[in-house]
Amino acid sequence: MENTQPRRSSLTWKTLALAGLQMVAGSPLRNGTGINVAEKAQPRRGSADIDVASRQYVWKPSVGDSWQIVLSSPIKANSQTMSPDVKVWDLDLYDNDVSTFQALQNAGRKVVCYFSAGSYENYRDDAGQFKKADLGKVMDGWPDERWLDTRTANVRNIMKQRIAYAADKGCNAIDPDNVDGYGNDTGFKLKKADSVNYLKFLAKTAASYGMSIGLKNSAEIVGSVVDFIDFAVVEQCVQYSECDTYSPFIDNGKPVFHIEYPRGAPNKVSSTTANNICQSPDTDGFSTIMKKLSLDGWARLCGGQTYTTKTL
Incomplete structure (x- = not known):
């Protein structure tokens, strides 16, 4: 059976998810849709050996972008x-094909491609490239995944290939998950400095392929990465009273794409629950949406509007 937990990488989330608790609050996009179809299109990317010096335009999202x-x-x-x-679409790198990304971009949207940068997934085509020494403990709640030692050259070479693949598919940015091994029981002695170093590697690689990069959760290292990370993707910060931790992104003109998973979604979300998110002073400037735990097509916005993106 498919695991319906959201792809939250922090230890606190995994502990609550395993306890079967559903999260409480939800919310919406603050600044409307604002699609500008005439916005300059990003150059098409080709194979990994393309001359990166020719890529002078790297799209970076703006504070308040809808998503x-x-x-x-x-x-x-x-x-x-x-x-x-909405303007920005965060989609699975592997599940969606090139034509999907092109259709969105032809309409003026931007595509952020999600993949796990910190875990081994036994069903991926590149699973056989990992060495035994790269693999740590099984991730709580995800029996098909194991933590990776993100310090090794082999892991980084594989992730460089994944980033090149994202570029080949036309992604505008990447959303690498599970980069907070320092806060989890990985089987390795990973420190915050290791995650910062790894993110610098991912950011440099993404930029070389003409893509921007986001920080997935990882509140503890925001101050160490905000200078070179282009945006944040944050889950349940209202639930955990940690939204203010991500304010340095807003202060530096970089967006925070924020998700809450409300009790009662999709049809029984109380107005009190929604208002607690939408009116939270710590989320000022955030691009906030309310989602189901499964992260399917359903979404609710702060104005109370609900939408369902069609899926295959």
């Missing part, structure tokens, strides 16, 4: 009518 995230299954993309009508 949607769907990780449960591939979406049905139509360049004319997409629901919700």
